[in-house]
Amino acid sequence: MGTGPLADLRVLDLSRLLPGGFCSLLLADLGAEVLKVEDTGMGDYVRWAPPYYEGADDSAKSALYLALNRGKRSIRLNLKEERAREVLLRLGREYDVLLESFRPGVLDKLGVGYDRLREENPGLVYCAITGYGQDGPNRDRSGHDMNYLGLVGLLGLTGERDGPPVQSAGQIADIGGGALMAAFGIMAALHERRRSGEGQFVDVSMSDGALSWLVLVAGRYFAEERTPHRGDLEL
Numbered sequence: 001m002g003t004g005p006l007a008d009l010r011v012l013d014l015s016r017l018l019p020g021g022f023c024s025l026l027l028a029d030l031g032a033e034v035l036k037v038e039d040t041g042m043g044d045y046v047r048w049a050p051p052y053y054e055g056a057d058d059s060a061k062s063a064l065y066l067a068l069n070r071g072k073r074s075i076r077l078n079l080k081e082e083r084a085r086e087v088l089l090r091l092g093r094e095y096d097v098l099l100e101s102f103r104p105g106v107l108d109k110l111g112v113g114y115d116r117l118r119e120e121n122p123g124l125v126y127c128a129i130t131g132y133g134q135d136g137p138n139r140d141r142s143g144h145d146m147n148y149l150g151l152v153g154l155l156g157l158t159g160e161r162d163g164p165p166v167q168s169a170g171q172i173a174d175i176g177g178g179a180l181m182a183a184f185g186i187m188a189a190l191h192e193r194r195r196s197g198e199g200q201f202v203d204v205s206m207s208d209g210a211l212s213w214l215v216l217v218a219g220r221y222f223a224e225e226r227t228p229h230r231g232d233l234e235l
Helices: 017-029 063-068 082-094 114-120 145-152 172-196 206-224
Strands: 010-013 033-038 072-076 097-100 125-130 200-205
Touching (some): 010 082, 017 063, 017 072, 017 097, 017 125, 017 172, 033 082, 114 125, 125 172, 145 172, 145 206, 172 206
Parallel strands (some): 125 200
């Protein structure tokens, strides 16, 4: 067992790329035991993202991969195989949190979604990070950080007043709307489990999370009934 306030917490991370990886990194940095579950093909796509750290193994020399996965362990499972699904169900009985970032319904079709895992572990906190949430007309759409920022209007408000929209140097929706919201949701669900003994399904939409970044813009609109424009300063 590690040290830190989350040293007794065990997390299964089935996610890929930045949002889930950063969320489980936050938990690991606070002491949680994180087991990263990757497929038997390419694994997490982040493994192959440049720039590379020379001297490391080919599958683990991506600087982004190394930055996101310090303090974690990993295994590889082909969830299309029955034996691998049995392993995941067994792990689900032993862990406190499962984090994933598949499109809605993918793990359900494989027989290892929330309802099935909950049969094995009623106290499991299951967190799914997606672009648009588990319900609604956009649930099955793919997307990237810029798509989510454009959808909620944040991209259109960023930049000089008479200039074009400007993309942030950081991934606002991926991290601020996804990873941080997921970490907060997981901690809230764990607090509820202490009270009731029941696990929770934490549905994190990166678009919804990014929308919350417009809280000051929304406040001004409701106060003044004036449409916000690029170049307005809220502070």
